[in-house]
Amino acid sequence: MPPRGGGPRGPMGGGFLTEEEKANRPKVTWPLLKRVFRYLLPYWKQMFLVLCAIVLSSVLGLLPSVLTGRIIDEGLIGRNLDMLIKLILLSLGVTLGSNLIGVGENYLNNWIAQHITYDMRNQMYRHLQKMSQKFFTSNNQGDVITRMTSDISGVERVITSTFTSILSNSITLAAAVVIMFRQNWILALVGAAIVPLFVIPTRLAGKKRWELTKESQECNDEINGILNETLSVSGQLLVKLFCKEEQEYEKYKSVNHRMIRLNIRESMAGRWFWVVISTFSSVGPMLLYLVGGILMIQYDSSLTVGDVTVLVTLLGRMYGPVNMLLNMQVEWIRSMALFTRIFEYYDMPVEIQNSPDAIHPARADGNVEFCNVNFSYSEERQILKNVNFKLNSGHSIAIVGPSGSGKSTIINLIPRLYDVSSGEVKFDGTDVRKLDLTFLRDNIGIVSQETYLFNGTIRENLLYAKPDATENELIEACKKANIYDFIEKQELGLDAVVGNRGLKLSGGEKQRISIARVLLKDPALLIFDEATSSLDSISESKIQEAIDPIIESRTSILIAHRLSTILAADEILVVKDGEIVERGVHSDLVKAGGTYTELYETQFRRALEA
Numbered sequence: 202m203p204p205r206g207g208g209p210r211g212p213m214g215g216g217f218l219t220e221e222e223k224a225n226r227p228k229v230t231w232p233l234l235k236r237v238f239r240y241l242l243p244y245w246k247q248m249f250l251v252l253c254a255i256v257l258s259s260v261l262g263l264l265p266s267v268l269t270g271r272i273i274d275e276g277l278i279g280r281n282l283d284m285l286i287k288l289i290l291l292s293l294g295v296t297l298g299s300n301l302i303g304v305g306e307n308y309l310n311n312w313i314a315q316h317i318t319y320d321m322r323n324q325m326y327r328h329l330q331k332m333s334q335k336f337f338t339s340n341n342q343g344d345v346i347t348r349m350t351s352d353i354s355g356v357e358r359v360i361t362s363t364f365t366s367i368l369s370n371s372i373t374l375a376a377a378v379v380i381m382f383r384q385n386w387i388l389a390l391v392g393a394a395i396v397p398l399f400v401i402p403t404r405l406a407g408k409k410r411w412e413l414t415k416e417s418q419e420c421n422d423e424i425n426g427i428l429n430e431t432l433s434v435s436g437q438l439l440v441k442l443f444c445k446e447e448q449e450y451e452k453y454k455s456v457n458h459r460m461i462r463l464n465i466r467e468s469m470a471g472r473w474f475w476v477v478i479s480t481f482s483s484v485g486p487m488l489l490y491l492v493g494g495i496l497m498i499q500y501d502s503s504l505t506v507g508d509v510t511v512l513v514t515l516l517g518r519m520y521g522p523v524n525m526l527l528n529m530q531v532e533w534i535r536s537m538a539l540f541t542r543i544f545e546y547y548d549m550p551v552e553i554q555n556s557p558d559a560i561h562p563a564r565a566d567g568n569v570e571f572c573n574v575n576f577s578y579s580e581e582r583q584i585l586k587n588v589n590f591k592l593n594s595g596h597s598i599a600i601v602g603p604s605g606s607g608k609s610t611i612i613n614l615i616p617r618l619y620d621v622s623s624g625e626v627k628f629d630g631t632d633v634r635k636l637d638l639t640f641l642r643d644n645i646g647i648v649s650q651e652t653y654l655f656n657g658t659i660r661e662n663l664l665y666a667k668p669d670a671t672e673n674e675l676i677e678a679c680k681k682a683n684i685y686d687f688i689e690k691q692e693l694g695l696d697a698v699v700g701n702r703g704l705k706l707s708g709g710e711k712q713r714i715s716i717a718r719v720l721l722k723d724p725a726l727l728i729f730d731e732a733t734s735s736l737d738s739i740s741e742s743k744i745q746e747a748i749d750p751i752i753e754s755r756t757s758i759l760i761a762h763r764l765s766t767i768l769a770a771d772e773i774l775v776v777k778d779g780e781i782v783e784r785g786v787h788s789d790l791v792k793a794g795g796t797y798t799e800l801y802e803t804q805f806r807r808a809l810e811a
């Protein structure tokens with residue numbers, strides 16, 4: 202049966218569930234269905250049109266089969282040429298009409314699917330944007346992108362293929378059954394009894410073939426694995442040096458042999474499959490002709506040749522929908538699994554969000570206060586323990602401490618990348634959780650260790666902080682960040698491309714651009730996470746020259762690894778194992794003989810001498 206525009210459609214994938222799919226079978230509940238249909242609701246008018254089109258094209262699609270009966274009885278047997286031509290033209294017209302409706306339905310269907318996926322993608326993106334830092338650090342980035350791309354594209358397929366296929370196949374089947382019973386109930390019953398005879402072997406053969414395909418795919422993977430391992434540059438060297446050529450060859454030969462056996466079995470399963478199908482598809486009509494003939498000749502003189510032909514043709518049209526509807530169960534489960542996965546993401550709570558009565562002060566001064574702050578990323582380990590400190594507007598604090606002591610964690614709490622487990626972080630005297638998030642983040646500028654630049658020009662990266670900055674403001678910021686000399690030397694100046702993630706620039710250049718970016722933002726509080734990675738001494742001194750005057754004039758917190766930065770700050774906090782163990786100024790701390798002295802001896806002084 203050739204596929205038609207608006208008629209029954211085929212399944213989209215294999216008709217059987219894998220073990221993994223069986224294990225993760227979604228629970229199809231009423232709330233889940235309601236939720237899926239809520240996405241369809243805004244398009245109910247278009248959906249209604251699609252439904253009408255499907256009903257119309259499915260029913261019209263069956264009409265030529267019914268007309269065949271009249272062509273035979275009234276046109277051929279009745280020897281009526283006028284009627285014959287009329288019926289043939291009608292049949293052709295109906296087929297054309299059904300196909301044209303199919304085209305319209307297809308367009309509408311795609312339109313709906315595209316709009317629904319557009320809505321879902323936007324909703325997902327908006328939701329992901331609101332997710333906390335914790336979400337991004339604990340989830341695999343690939344998973345997030347898969348949800349955004351292939352899972353939501355899967356929805357498109359579900360709407361254009363699965364939903365409409367279920368509808369159109371059910372309608373075709375129902376209409377075929379009704380017409381058959383109206384035509385002759387005895388023959389209709391015989392036809393209905395034949396359908397399973399055809400469907401069951403088809404499914405059994407299909408399953409066998411599917412299993413063989415799966416097995417041969419595994420075998421193929423194994424072959425590829427062997428090739429990759431033993432014919433790669435280092436792999437072949439290992440094989441040679443350990444004289445394992447024979448052993449590897451035997452291994453390869455045996456898998457290769459298994460592969461050919463599987464391929465032969467697979468293609469033979471295909472043969473048997475067709476033998477079964479063609480046998481049963483001829484047995485069905487023959488049986489109907491036999492029973493129809495007996496009825497016509499011996500019992501029911503009103504039954505015509507045309508009636509029997511109609512029944513045989515309709516029987517042929519039932520096989521496809523029955524088979525597809527059986528596969529549809531699998532498609533249905535897959536579709537629901539897809540929606541369940543997407544909804545799981547939608548349902549992830551937004552941990553950090555504006556409180557309903559968030560405060561939006563008129564201006565910010567940049568005062569920061571930590572009051573008895575405790576924090577842990579996970580239940581197992583407490584990271585910050587009872588952290589207390591105060592930074593007044595116009596002053597600067599340097600945080601020092603061994604790697605992993607919790608310095609970055611402290612600063613992450615200020616713009617609410619994470620929320621405290623207990624205690625309070627205050628910005629200008631108000632708990633950050635009570636402040637408007639946009640206000641808070643607008644007034645904090647962070648130059649992080651891992652500088653992130655978008656793929657684009659230097660200008661575009663700078664304008665990200667202040668889209669309406671004038672040329673002069675850009676140049677001024679670059680001069681202050683000590684990067685203007687470098688920009689001037691570029692052929693395209695500010696329009697030089699930084700490359701993907703800023704890869705065309707050195708670490709020091711990237712950091713100075715990000716300092717310029719933060720200066721353009723002109724925040725009330727500046728946080729600078731000094732890079733631990735070794736920069737050459739020229740880059741380092743350029744960064745130093747840039748930040749020293751900034752520290753002087755701005756409220757700032759610096760995670761410092763270099764003595765010059767530390768010395769520029771008004772107060773030093775020494776963090777160890779998540780606690781502030783010492784605080785004060787350099788001259789006092791260095792004499793105290795504690796953690797700071799140790800850090801000074803091992804890190805700062807050595808860096809100074811180098």
Ligand code: ATP
Binds near residue numbers: 584602604605608
């Ligand atoms: P460094 O100087 O090396 O940057 P740091 O003092 O800034 O170190 P933090 O990054 O604050 O240290 O990390 C403190 C502790 O918290 C470390 O033990 C780290 O392993 C852990 N940690 C950091 N980020 C996370 C996270 N997202 N999830 C779980 N644990 C984390």
